[in-house]
Structure formats: structure tokens, C-alpha cells
Amino acid sequence: MQRDLYTEQVHIEKRAVTFKAVKTLVKDGIIKSNLIPAFAAGFLAVMYYQLSFFQNVPVLLLMTAGTALVIGGVGALNNFYDRDIDKLMESKQNRPSIDGTFKGRDILFIGFSMLIIGEILLFLINSTAGTLGLIAAFGYAVVYSIFAKRHLVSNTVIGAIPGAMPPLIGWAVIDPNLHSIAWAMFIVMFIWQMPHFYGLAIKRSEEYKTAGIPMLPSVKGNLRTKKSIVLWLTLLLFTPVLMVELGTWFVALAVILNAAWLFIGLNQFKPVKDYNRYAGRVFVFSLNYIIIFFVMIIIAGLLVNI
DSSP states (O other), rough: OOOOTTTTHHHHHOOOOOOOHHHHHHHHHHHHHHHHHHHHHHHHHHHHHOOOOHHHHHHHHHHHHHHHHHHHHHHHHHHHHTTHHHHOOGGGTTTTTSSSSSSHHHHHHHHHHHHHHHHHHHHHHHHHHHHHHHHHHHHHIIIIIIHHHHHOTTTHHHHHHHHHHHHHHHHTOOOTTTHHHHHHHHHHHHHHHHHHHHOOOOOOOHHHHTTOOOOHHHHHHHHHHHHHHHHHHHHHHHHHGGGGGHHHHHHHHHHHHHHHHHHHHHHHGGGOOOOHHHHHHHHHHHHHHHHHHHHHHHHHHHTTOO
């Protein structure tokens, strides 16, 4: 276990624990962005099997709460383990895990409490949802954070596996057998993470070098990272064929959405002169993409039985 790297700072600065600090510690932005796919998948499953939405609202809310707690708990544990490298990265200096707001034992208490309560809620629904939550938590907190992130250039790909679990969890609370559509959403979210995080990694390449984290642009360079972005976006282009059951309109719009992102990934077929601007465009589109895609999933749920 890492030692408390900021004990002295805590006593000097005496920072107050605020609601904002707690939200930052548990990575509330990541929680929100993952709850959209989880809820959308659960909603689609309800509609796909022609079940009553209102009768299933309690289980969907329970799933949403459990998933949020698991993600938040894992986020806090990740912040605990990353304190040593976060102190070296300029963009992480405001994290409450290193600025004196929380002691190490407090972070562990918050992280494990949220994780345990979240898992209890998911297992109350069914064992499949709970098990998927455990796999996601272990995959991110242990396999990715402790091992892959610090030792492998393929860390983003490895971390994308637990990161793509929310749609499976959402669908599992309605259908533990996990229909192929659930796996299709998992694949989309898995692929989505590569251009999303590679774009961010390009912008923070020097920080990762300083911290000794082998992110792709820090090790292989920006050109190599751009090629990987284009490769993953090309794969994403073909994923709508996995969801033809949702209708021709869905497939067509998904292809257009994917093609638009690929066009940005190719830098409009022009040479990249400023990789920071290029990475920014790829990253911003990724944020819009994940919202648009899962809103389309919800709409597909409304139309699937019409």
C-alpha cells in the first residue's frame, strides 16, 4: 500500500471537506457519463421485451443508484492509488486527494463504502448485475489502475473493458441473459473510449511523460496515436450492423454519426499541423457522441414496438 504522500500538507493547509470536493474525489463527471448508457440500456430492455416501464421504474432507479455508487467508489480508490503520479501532473493539482482535503484512510473509507453499498444494491436486483459490477470494479481499480496504467502502452484498451460495462449492467437488471443488443452497446462503448481517451492523452502527453505513465502519445508519438484513433473510428463505423433490430433509421443515423467522427479523426483528410487542436476536436466530439448515441437508444426503445 502506498504511504500517505500528503500528510504534512493536510496539517498545514487544513482544507475543509466540501460537497464539491467529495464530488471531485468520486469523479462525478464520470459517474454521470456512465449512467446515461446504463439507464438507456435498461430502458431499451424494458421496451424490447414489451414490459411496463412504470412497473420497472423502481428496479431501474435501484440499478442507477447501485451503478453510480460502484463507479464513484472505484473512482475514489483510483484517486487514492494515483496520488503519487497526480502530484506530478499539472492538470491534477486540484484533486482533493492530493491538495490536503482528504487523508488516505478517509479516501479508502469513502471508496470502499460506496463500492460495497453499490454492489449490495446490484446484487439485490440479480446476481448477473452484481457480478458485472464486481468485474467492472476489479478490472478498473486493480487490473487497470494498479497494473496496466503504469506498465503497458495498451493501458487504454485494457481499461476500456471495465469502462464499457454500464450498458451490460443496465440490460442485465431486466434480462440477465444479456441479449446480443446489450453486447453491441458494450462493443460501441468499448471502441468509443479509445479515440476519446487518446484525444485527451495527446493534450496531456507531456504530463504523462513527467509522471512516467506510458500513454500511447507519450511513448509512440502523436502521429502513431492519430493512426490508432482512425483505426478505432473505422471499426466503430461498422458497429450499427450489430443493431439492425432497432430499425433502419437507427442504423442509418448511427452510420452518419460514426462517419462524422471518422471525418474529424482523419482531420478532414488534411495533414495535422496542430495536434492539440486536433485532439481537442476529437475529444469534444466524443463527449457529444456518447450522449447522442444513447439518446438514440432511448428513442429506439420508444419506437421498437410501434
